[in-house]
Amino acid sequence: MNRYENMTREELSKELSEICEKLGEYGALGMSLDLTRGKPGNDQLDISEGMLDVVSSSEDCVCENGVDCRNYGILDGIPEAKRLFSELLGIPKRNLIVEGNSSLNIMFDTVARAMLFGVYGGKKPWGQQGEIKFLCPSPGYDRHFAICEAMGIKMIPVDMTPDGPDMDTVEKLVSTDSSIKGIWCVPKFSNPEGYTYSDETVERFARLEPAADDFRIFWDNAYAVHEIYDEKVQLLDIFKTCKKYSTEDRVFYFASTSKISFPGSGVAIMAASENNIIQIKPILSAQTIGYDKINQMRHVKFFKDAEGVHAHMKRHADIIRPRFEAVISAFRRELSGIAQWTEPKGGYFVNLTVPDGCAKRVFRLAADAGVTLTKAGASFPYGNDPRDRHLRIAPTYPSFEDLVQAVDILCLCVKAAVLEKTIASK
């Protein structure tokens, strides 16, 4: 049901023609507005400027254990960086590997390693087991799905709910199909809805009884400290929860400072149980002598401790909160009774759900009017949103004025698409 359905065909046509006229005017302006990627804005990057030269002399490069960050040595992260992430994420240092600039890279490598070498507890590399599958809570993060697609891992979509993935389905599939080797999770401020998994969902992940002995939860805690309001959103600790059931070997945990310091030049970590770390490290040591320790040191000297990161995240929040609110207030004003949207308390996206069959049409209308949206379907495996209704909105990168303009146009496009559909069904 949408608010247009009580209108007559004539009223609908009149409304549509007015909207099309406005969109035509926008189109004629030849604007180029972009709501596609979850990139921090320049004003957000500026608040980390001090990090650029916080390590400026040779003396600044000496670790607390005496190792010179400039030289070779230390595979798994300098001690002070381990301590920073340990405190920030509540993960013991021995379970952390502090790596390079990209958690996506670590995730790809983790899948590649499982394909080539297998995982702790598995009998064979994933790549030697015929067809294997991943569960993909959807909508989800397109780059997770791109890893599976590149590797030839079959993706099975699972519905997302405000409490996390539909765990009834996850439990049923994982417990019966031993070719299911993994599931992608963004457990806090999920991409794109901004949902945070409920305690029960995390418990159910810990209690899963997978048919595969080499099943892994890819726990991408990308937005671990990315609240946009003062209120802290709590996510149950996956490792502690798993420990209760002795299932901690099933978790591969990822995080990074990409949206804390610099997206291209942050520091990324992976965390895992002792058994997993013991399996991973020798392979990692064939892959590299070590990661960029000077950049790890920059992060430590700039943030100092978890409190420093939290204070920094408040500055980010102050910049992006008005952007999220501008999107949501426009949606409330223009789209009530026509579409649904999420109202996240953190993260980088708003998910807009339009009536079935309208998302691709909105994408095209917006493109014609000068607004680039993330491709409809992008947040589903193989780019296939079966009901063609989800659009991912990224409010952080455009200037505030561009954002407001783009969202106004987007709202017109949604109205136009829904009007077209309603007229067609009359």
Place this chain on the structure above:
Amino acid sequence: MNRYENMTREELSKELSEICEKLGEYGALGMSLDLTRGKPGNDQLDISEGMLDVVSSSEDCVCENGVDCRNYGILDGIPEAKRLFSELLGIPKRNLIVEGNSSLNIMFDTVARAMLFGVYGGKKPWGQQGEIKFLCPSPGYDRHFAICEAMGIKMIPVDMTPDGPDMDTVEKLVSTDSSIKGIWCVPKFSNPEGYTYSDETVERFARLEPAADDFRIFWDNAYAVHEIYDEKVQLLDIFKTCKKYSTEDRVFYFASTSKISFPGSGVAIMAASENNIIQIKPILSAQTIGYDKINQMRHVKFFKDAEGVHAHMKRHADIIRPRFEAVISAFRRELSGIAQWTEPKGGYFVNLTVPDGCAKRVFRLAADAGVTLTKAGASFPYGNDPRDRHLRIAPTYPSFEDLVQAVDILCLCVKAAVLEKTIASK
């Protein structure tokens, strides 16, 4: 033949007992001298100190194409970094991918990618072809061999000569065995001998007629600009040479600034033909959004151009030349007629060849006297030097005084081992 062989058993025993006494005295000192790894010394790292804060403001982070280095974007390197490496290595920009801090990491990933996805021109991933093999010119770089060992790729040693690998053997094996998929090469100042491939060797690589349609030369030009004397050592351009025979698709080329700027925080590149680049990039873009562009910018701003790199390398040379000369003059003074050694014009190592069956013994004697050597056999596949005679000496990292002391002890150990062997054979 060694100079001890004309001595009587009594003379030999007396000489050995004097040397053992000296070694015992050293051992009692409990020293800890290290000749193991090819790490730059601290004085070398200091000459790059200015790089630490050469990018210190947000404005410094803007690329010439307007992209902000701090944010996401650009998979294959900022334009100015591509230009720098293109000029430095004589490789067209379109053939370059500028990546992260480690060329070893790129090499591992390149092998992993070939295992999982295959290479351009191949019919199947390497990992789906049963047993595959690499040729390993030996002695060679232990970390190359560690990649093969981790991946389960069978290694076939091929003798090294002062002109490069024994090309008769390479040609015979590569042209008859289609399970040979690759060969590891350090073509300039080879690790550990410091040999540079002759023009004829490079030509013969370009003219190889591999049985495998997915054969690759892993051309690790780690010491491309690492002369220690003013005289430039010329290596024939592998890509240009291959172009003559239309064989440029067989080359994967690697280099880095690990021993130009900072070993842990340099910039690494890979280069390949257009066909290879087209096959690699989509997989790379599933692996990462991009590498650390701010660090690429630091390198560009610090070095400016190839001339800047060459001037910087002269400063490195001035620091390490006396160290190489100290090693070589000690060897000339103490080991003439007992052992052989290389006298490289660049790179990071001297290879010491002791009489057959003596290398492990020297390693143990040195350890007892307080000098850690790279494990005997380390520069051979599976750590197995069949004649047990090669020792890799890394003169750059210890202080000059420590180096002189360590090499004195090493010479005593070589003498002792050779004396023991000679006595045993009398």
